[in-house]
Amino acid sequence: MADISRRKDDHLELAISGDVGFKRTTTLFEHVRFVHDALPELAVAELDTSLTLMGKKLRAPILIAAMTGGSERAERINKELAQIAEERGYAFGLGSQRAMHRHPGKSATYAVRDVAPTTLVLGNLGLVQAAQMSSDDVKRLVDGVGADALCLHLNPAQELIQDDGDRDFRGGLDTLSRLLQSGVRLVVKETGCGLSASVAARVRALGVEYVDVSGAGGTSWVAVETHRASEARRPLGQAFWEWGIPTAASVALCARHGFRGIFATGGMSTGLEIAKAIALGASAGGIARRALQALESGGPDGARAFFEGIEVELRAAMLLTGSRNLAALGSAPRLVTGELAQWLELGA
Numbered sequence: 001m002a003d004i005s006r007r008k009d010d011h012l013e014l015a016i017s018g019d020v021g022f023k024r025t026t027t028l029f030e031h032v033r034f035v036h037d038a039l040p041e042l043a044v045a046e047l048d049t050s051l052t053l054m055g056k057k058l059r060a061p062i063l064i065a066a067m068t069g070g071s072e073r074a075e076r077i078n079k080e081l082a083q084i085a086e087e088r089g090y091a092f093g094l095g096s097q098r099a100m101h102r103h104p105g106k107s108a109t110y111a112v113r114d115v116a117p118t119t120l121v122l123g124n125l126g127l128v129q130a131a132q133m134s135s136d137d138v139k140r141l142v143d144g145v146g147a148d149a150l151c152l153h154l155n156p157a158q159e160l161i162q163d164d165g166d167r168d169f170r171g172g173l174d175t176l177s178r179l180l181q182s183g184v185r186l187v188v189k190e191t192g193c194g195l196s197a198s199v200a201a202r203v204r205a206l207g208v209e210y211v212d213v214s215g216a217g218g219t220s221w222v223a224v225e226t227h228r229a230s231e232a233r234r235p236l237g238q239a240f241w242e243w244g245i246p247t248a249a250s251v252a253l254c255a256r257h258g259f260r261g262i263f264a265t266g267g268m269s270t271g272l273e274i275a276k277a278i279a280l281g282a283s284a285g286g287i288a289r290r291a292l293q294a295l296e297s298g299g300p301d302g303a304r305a306f307f308e309g310i311e312v313e314l315r316a317a318m319l320l321t322g323s324r325n326l327a328a329l330g331s332a333p334r335l336v337t338g339e340l341a342q343w344l345e346l347g348a
Helices: 002-017 072-088 098-102 104-110 127-131 135-144 156-161 172-181 197-206 221-228 234-239 247-257 271-280 289-320 326-330 338-346
Strands: 032-034 051-053 056-058 062-064 091-093 120-126 149-154 186-190 210-212 261-264 284-287 334-336
Touching: 002 072, 002 221, 002 289, 032 271, 062 072, 062 289, 072 091, 072 104, 072 289, 091 284, 098 104, 098 120, 098 135, 120 127, 120 135, 127 149, 127 172, 135 149, 135 172, 149 172, 156 221, 156 234, 172 186, 172 197, 186 261, 197 247, 221 234, 247 261, 247 271, 247 338, 261 271, 271 284, 271 289, 271 326, 284 289, 289 326, 334 338
Parallel strands: 062 091, 062 284, 091 120, 120 149, 149 186, 186 210, 210 261, 261 284
Antiparallel strands: 032 334, 051 056
């Protein structure tokens, strides 16, 4: 149990202050340019940032994205950020519940319903772990935290760098199909390497309705594991540090496949980026590292101020594109340039 808690705290510390960002790869949101509307005929007060997702009303298209669980420090972080999500009308994502499955005594570190009774809460479990569990066991993890849906995360690149990581990734599609048939609401999620059009097509064909792209350009979980890996495995991590599909490209590619909801995570840090993600087809933008840094440096009030700034930027982008609501923002005129245009032309 101590090893799991230590690993979770290692991940947190690296996410807060470690050298774990992509060095050359960006999210590619810099290649999305909105067309400025100098005559918007709107007042900031009448802008509507709300949406309904998975049957829950959100005041703004923001997800405090999956980060942690499984340690005392994680419990504090989850409680404080989930309370902010409740106050501000955001969605909230838990970190991997693998520790909770292995050690039920860790359940309290994921429990947030006492501070976030109405929030859209997303549970979290690795697809490889789910493949080894019964559907009833998976449901118990979802019910145990009162989650509205379960993110099944795909992380083969991250696992390959871990000394004791998974090496067998067979049976993923069968597991998704089994869990869908059992009635578990699923979000297929990557962990910093993005979802391709091919993966989007395959999971959509099974009936998956929600995805979280978690693209490249922000925190590299290959980098995180490279820092933690043995000397023998570090060269592999260095070689694949930049691996992945940039977040903006992954959002736009997934948007072609008719999902009911797309979360844009992976290097998201501004309200303008969230606006661009929505223009590319996302339902909401998810922020993890910057939220965690704001919380750790300024406490809950620092995190609240950070998210207020995110919303101010989002509303500014809406006003300056003449977008009264998120649907209008989704169809706002924009120019896609450079590498992002190449990704969309490739369509893979």
